[in-house]
Amino acid sequence: MEKVNLHAAGIDIASGVHYVAVPEGRDDTGHVKSFGAFTADLEAIADWLTACKIETVAMESTGVYWIPLFELLEQRGFHVILVEPSQVKKFRRKTDVLDCQWIQTLHTFGLLTGSFRPEDRIVVLRSYMRQRETLTKDCARYVQRMQKAMEQMNLKLTGVISDICGVTGMLIIGAILDGERDPHKLAALRNEKCKNDEATIALALQGNYRQEHLFSLRQSVDMYRVFHQKMVEVDREIESYLSQFEDKSDGQPLPKLPRSKQRSKRVNEPKFDTRKLLYEMLGVDLTEIDGVKGHSALEIVSEIGTNVDAFPTEKHFVSWLSLCPEVFKSGGKAPKKGRSPTHRSGNRVAQSLRVCAQTLLRSKCALGAFGRRIKSRDGAASAVTAIARKLAIIIYNMIKTGRAYKDIGAEAYDARYQDRLIRNLQRRAEALGCELIPSEAL
Template identity: 75%
Template sequence: MSRKKSKNKLGVSGNKKSLAVRQRPSVGKRPRRGGLPVDNAPPPIESLKQVNLNAAGIDIASNVHFVAVPKDRDSENPVRSFGAFTADLEAIADWLAQCGIETVAMESTGVYWIPLFELLDSRGFQVILVEPSQIKKYRRKTDVLDCQWIQTLHTFGLLTGSFRPADQIIVLRSYMRQREMLVKSAAQHIQHMQKAMEQMNLKLSEVVSDILGVTGMSIIDAILAGQRDPEKLAKLRNEKCKNDEATIALALHGNWREEHLFSLRQALDLYRYYHKKIVEVDDQIEVYMSQFEDRSGGEPLAKPPRAKQRSKTANEPKFDTRRLLYEMLGVDLTTIDGMGPHSVLQIVSEIGINVDAFPTEKHFVSWLSLCPEANKSGGKKQKKGKSPTHRSSNRVAQTLRVCAQTLIQSKCALGAFGRRLRGRDGAASAITAIARKLAIIVYTMIKTGRAYMDIGADAYNGRFKEKLVATLRRRACDLGYDLMASDAA
């Protein structure tokens, strides 16, 4: 049976219970659970102290930008819309200068903010880039409301800017991201090659460890040159290949359909084309890195330990990355366990050659989202169990996690630390914890210039054992017992 409804004074229908819930608590009385007393309500934003008096807010879009300035700077039209062409961006800068604006806040929308950000920065404005999560307010969103809200929040100093490295590092970062895109594109065509061979029932990937190795590439080139005899193709086997010629010949009996051969040829051509472009990017990166100031102080770069003396993989730059990084930073980050020259180059291209933007290592780890989220209220955690880390697509954090995965089975101190946490919390938590320690080490080395020294797994396990025994002895003493070592130990 439906509940009987009534109409309130405004003519809106509703039952008595819903009307009672909507009643506003009287001043001085304790409100319902979850509400606030009227006399304890937060002050309006107009009563807050204005920090940035000459502030503007910009809402970014692909084809139009909405700009808001204080009302006293342009009484007729404090909110204006501009196009996205270069002439329009120049007009924005001219109007902001005419209004006496010194600092500008804009929302990070795709890549559309980059041209305007760089133009305003070159014109002398202090520009901060704001994450969209900081400026969400309106349920009914419009561009005009957005730019006004950004300007209001920035005026009262309620916005924090995102990290953006120096312009010199931004150039290096662009080269590295272009290189990463080319590597991913080349990897897609490796899959296309494998698919074409599987459709011809050529099981080359089953008998060789890498179809792009010496044996695999020799066989594929011979197939595309017209060779169809499996025995002759198997004779192209490299002497280091594990399988013999007979096994490889059995895997090369296929149907040789013309459409699949065509797909294989195109995939191989595209793979080689992308790697040719990767070499061009590497040449550009090498030339650009050599232009940085030498901060090594003339001290020669030490020879890497034997454990790190390995040949470069196909996707790593072929130039001397380690030497150039040492000259840029003044410290050799490749001495850190699990981190090679390419990994260090990826990290440096994202954070730069100094970490002054992060006051402490905790700020750096928090920016990387490698620490648990703080979810406390009244001094107590709101969720039971361990707090997860914040989900993030930070490129530096991804690189550190990849480096951490290689340390789980290593004999260094970080490896012993990871194995201990893996047994307690699982592999995912252990990798995150190792990545966090790697981030702290990277931050400390860049900040102080001190070299990294690994104490070894045995020394780490010994320290942990001493700490564990001290904890057990203290707990036994609290219970009125004494802990003594046995003769067997």
């Protein structure tokens, strides 16, 4: 085989020691060395690679231990690729010394492909967004504990209001923790927009107020408020960081959303104007796409960045998201129905797109009509994946070309699909020597 990367090195990553292999003959003391994991050791790795005239480095993605070394080597000018362990684990004996040599050999012959990692300024935004996601999950945990404590006291508040963390819920819980026990006084704190009346809410607030459950409720509420305050701090950092990106809107004002897409922000969504900041970053408004809201668009951009140049075509992008089926063929025959599932993946962009897709199954847009057609044929799960794939293609083309998205509507989509069915039937009839005549002509 032809050697592709003549100046390649391989690194086996661990928590406390890194093994580095370079081509033989680059150092008189040996072509494999071990280094510690302290910052001084990482600097020593970079110095040794420079002395050995290394240009490109491959390393396995092992936990989070690869991140400091990856960033340091990039700063020192090396071309670094991050490799999935599945690429290098075949045909090897498992020792750290042999691992780094095997990685170096594979990289020399160009047999490794690097994992996608956005540019450094997007990595910073991604870290903020992932920290925010962690805080959101922590908030959800303490909401569940609040619900548990109230259920143990037989307070059925969750059954009479839609959100116990809303205005009505927090006012009632706060009054309970302050010592109020009269259900009618507690019910009088309801917001005028609540669907249930005071009598219904008062009935749900007749419970057994035990001290241990009240203590658990108080601590859960305190922790919920702490994590929400931390989310506010993260939001300030994200808003400040987004404002540092160059403005690609060319002075064009942000189009106003139609009334059908306008809604108030949810509790866990950022309070700043994500739509405006993303429009300035990208030059296009991703929220024009049905099902994609400001927070979802921010999550997607924080993972892929402001350009999609790393993916040559939309098919490469969809494949990276694992939103296309894995085709299994045997003997040249196509797979049977139901035998080509999508590859299981924890891709965060794909997860966000699936959440967006779930909101479109009843929508009166073209994507909703498409999803309902797939749902009637293959089921809801396949429909969600199919819509998520469509969303990925739309987002890819919007970012790549800078063109806005225009929805044709469900009726227009159904009409196009019906025309396509008729043309297919006409071609099949012609192939059989028949003529297809519309019923109106009879």
